[in-house]
Amino acid sequence: MNEQTWHAVDDWFSDRLIGADEALDGALAASAQAGLRAINVAPNQGKFLHLLARIQGARRILEIGTLGGYSAIWLARALPEDGTLVSLEFSPENAAVARANLARAGLSDKVTVVTGLALDSLDAMVSDGTPPFDFVFIDADKRSNPQYLERVLKLARPGTVIVADNVVRSGRIADPNDHDADVVGLRDYFDRLTQDARLDTTAVQTVGSKGWDGFAITVVGG
Numbered sequence: 001m002n003e004q005t006w007h008a009v010d011d012w013f014s015d016r017l018i019g020a021d022e023a024l025d026g027a028l029a030a031s032a033q034a035g036l037r038a039i040n041v042a043p044n045q046g047k048f049l050h051l052l053a054r055i056q057g058a059r060r061i062l063e064i065g066t067l068g069g070y071s072a073i074w075l076a077r078a079l080p081e082d083g084t085l086v087s088l089e090f091s092p093e094n095a096a097v098a099r100a101n102l103a104r105a106g107l108s109d110k111v112t113v114v115t116g117l118a119l120d121s122l123d124a125m126v127s128d129g130t131p132p133f134d135f136v137f138i139d140a141d142k143r144s145n146p147q148y149l150e151r152v153l154k155l156a157r158p159g160t161v162i163v164a165d166n167v168v169r170s171g172r173i174a175d176p177n178d179h180d181a182d183v184v185g186l187r188d189y190f191d192r193l194t195q196d197a198r199l200d201t202t203a204v205q206t207v208g209s210k211g212w213d214g215f216a217i218t219v220v221g222g
């Protein structure tokens with residue numbers, strides 16, 4: 001087993017389960033053309049998020065970390081006609097690429113990409129009394145996950161699902177000698193998840209075209 005076989009299996013699944021998709025393929029091509037780093041979720045991971053949001057019946061979705069809008073397309077496609085996705089992105093350049101990709105996907109009416117530091121945008125939504133989100137995908141600077149969680153819980157309701165990407169980082173999460181700020185932030189994120197009696201969480205490791213990583217999945221209780 002090695003990264004090459006993980007890739008081959010991801011390609012095998014993506015060929016069969018997703019196939020060619022003009023909006024998704026175009027978003028990746030335009031993102032590469034604009035010089036964005038290819039750190040979007042894999043196609044089968046994007047579909048995993050999409051299915052989770054549909055299973056949950058999400059009408060209001062929040063994403064932290066837009067990049068070129070690849071995961072945003074998957075999430076927005078899970079929404080009903082009158083559903084909404086708000087996606088937060090620090091980089092105006094990334095946000096512009098994402099907005100163009102979402103427009104080409106026919107999703108502009110459902111998606112708002114908010115430019116700025118995610119913490120500022122979250123604080124603004126909290127003070128504006130923004131209605132709760134049903135589903136939240138956290139995928140920005142991992143060191144800030146603890147602060148994101150604190151704000152997200154103010155924008156959540158009982159039943160809200162919170163998914164965090166990249167919680168394994170090739171095993172670094174469990175390496176006590178690894179003191180990288182993002183890894184430390186992710187450990188703090190798990191500590192907060194487990195210390196809050198309202199929250200129920202699991203985490204699953206993934207291998208594939210994105211290497212060895214994983215998701216944390218949380219449901220907010222009553």
Ligand code: SAH
Pocket residue numbers: 039040041064065066067068069070071072088089090091094116117118119139140141144
């Ligand atoms: N969810 C995307 C990938 C996001 S990559 C997908 O799978 O398609 C992480 C993104 O978070 C980058 O675009 C980066 O610019 C953004 N980001 C990093 N720090 C941020 C911050 N403090 N506030 C908002 N966005 C941030």
Ligand code: DHB
Pocket residue numbers: 039040041139140165166
């Ligand atoms: C990185 C960020 C991501 O969200 C991801 O899925 C993979 C890599 C990164 O910053 O390196």
Ligand code: MG
Pocket residue numbers: 039040041139165166
């Ligand atoms: Mg990620």
